[in-house]
Amino acid sequence: MTGRSGRAAEPGTRAGVDAATAAVLGRPAIRVGGFSGVWRPRLVTVTLVGAALVVLAAAVNIGRGDFPISIGDVLAALAGGGDRAQRFIVLQLRLPRTLTGVLVGAALGLSGALTQSVTRNPLASPDLLGVLAGASTTAVAVIALGGGGGVAVGLMASLGVPLAALLGGVLAAVVVYGLAYRRGVQSDRLVLVGVGVNAVAVGITSWLLVVANINQATQATVWLTGSLNSSGWAQVLPVGTALVVLVPTALLLAFGLGALQLGDDTASGLGVRVNRSRVALGLVGLVLAAVATASAGPIGFVALVVPQVCQRLVRTATPPLLASAVYGALLTVAADLIARTALPRELPVGIVTAVLGTPYLLYLLGRRNRGVSL
Template identity: 60%
Template sequence: MATPVTMEPRRRITAARVPGRPAIRLGRFSVVWRPRTVIVIVATAALLLLGMALNIGRGEFPISVSDVLSVLLGGGDAGQQFIVLDLRLPRSLTGALVGAALAVGGAITQTIARNPLASPDVIGFTAGASAAAVFLIVLGGGFGALGGILALAGLPMAALFGGLLTATAIYLLAWRNGVQGFRLVLVGIGINAMLFAIVQWLLVVAEVYEAARAYTWLNGSLNARGWENVVPVGIALLVLVPAALILAHVLGALSFGDDTARGLGISVDKSRTWLLVVAVGLVAVATASAGPIAFVALVAPQIAQRLVGAARPPIAASMFVGAALTVIADLIARTAFGATELPVGIITAVLGAPYLLFLLARHGREARA
């Protein structure tokens, strides 16, 4: 006779509650509530608004900050409205949008490469957009079929084409069973140097007027920017920043390495490709609108990361930090040297170059440790 088997009562498994930040669900997506991040975004947005008001108010006809804010809210007389809305607001708005686009592009590339030096203006993305734009400025529709294609596309599309082509070349050259951050930086620096030489050659063979126009553009300038410069960057941000925010969970997984990301079920190569497309698109359109404004894409994500206290550069906070940094740098460029107005790219380079040296020195100490 078979021995009866006594079945133990099924145990009820109760999931232990893990302490953490509350999550907010939005349909299929969820957002983690981080009060510190919200505070940083609100503070930098207020700083951006104050910087824009100061920048708009300074000029041959000074306008107080309160009057500028009144005009922006629909008040003010006809003269103030013309000066603020038609003459000065497009410049500051272009600077804010360009800074935001560069910062988001920098946050993406630094996270993908897991290296704070992997900024679009260091690893060649900006140089590719600049080379294509200078090619169009100097040679126009000449130089065969390529010049005709770029002339037909226009400056923003030419910069986008150059940035995408450069990013593709860097990605393929850096690929060795995956993309390592250090290899990506080294390949990017080499491509950046090569493109810089091409730009210098274009300036040598250009006519005087074309060379002067290209040289001014290469320094990164917001001078004489109008609403036609605001629209392309605004559209790029409206389309590409939501895509970057949707892919933010992929950035979090990639920051732990490719093997960990694959273990979480993420298609690493496909996700990295789409993220690079988003980053290059933002950087290229920003470069086409205001020239290659140096070091914003490098510095802004690192500042935002330290303010938020995150493990990687946050996209939303980086966007507001980059916008505020560019507007404040433009204010300094316009007012700090009397009647002499400098391109905003010179001020951002002066502010960003010491930080680059600090990063290099810190990485050197970490390598020796």
């Protein structure tokens, strides 16, 4: 089997798998070094359209406020043009919030795509696997207990709520994978363990809200809804750095995703190291979710809904990674725009994503209960 470059792709290798897939689909294979992929025009088109919509939604969101700015002036200010007042409002006051929404949404969308691909379960997402709940528990512990909750809570309080949330999310991910690992990670076991860890974390969070005083409980409840209200450049940097590091890592690791969908035995026969690939991809996805939660709180349903919508738009066997990241950013920014402008009182963005995502979750559950393929 040869790719577009004419070089032979040996059977049992990732390049051979992708080249064989391309031949079956009647599409050209693209090879870069030892890797190859299938050229999918629909995937490229959907991703580029989504990126354009993200830019448009971000410009509209930045332009709305007490001092309205047109889309053209927003884009000019972002490019270094416009007058001084507009540049100050756009770059210093409004851009950090919208950029945080873009990055957090992209991280959640990519996280959901990785999680659902690894588990082969469209209902699996960081929302249900305990990552968001674990991050929420440690963040609420810092808010509710502060320096009076013992040495561990005092240490987390010195780090701040975002870092505490990051540690809690990563810890939850490690616990889920540790409990689910039995000579490998089985998808069903991973989901069940994740649901259990999620329930435990939610219970601890509820107890913390009960024992906290009214002011601390109120502050923690606001954080738990997921909000971009106080986002600044301090929130942009961590999630931006995580995406720069983890997105290329996920894309490199994802060359074995297609084989994993065929089952463990088939994937092993094709030369994919199943357990190593599954653990690596899953941990990357869960760490992305933890970083996103640390930056903006637990914004629900983005990681669950977006990969499934993108999979249907692109018509692929697994959720597309880049498209899921792009449309995750689009959903988060659009939800923030709705939260700020649709009602007389501004709402946290997490409430809007929950309102938009819950009907789709019920739809997926209904199809699954009727035995319809998701």
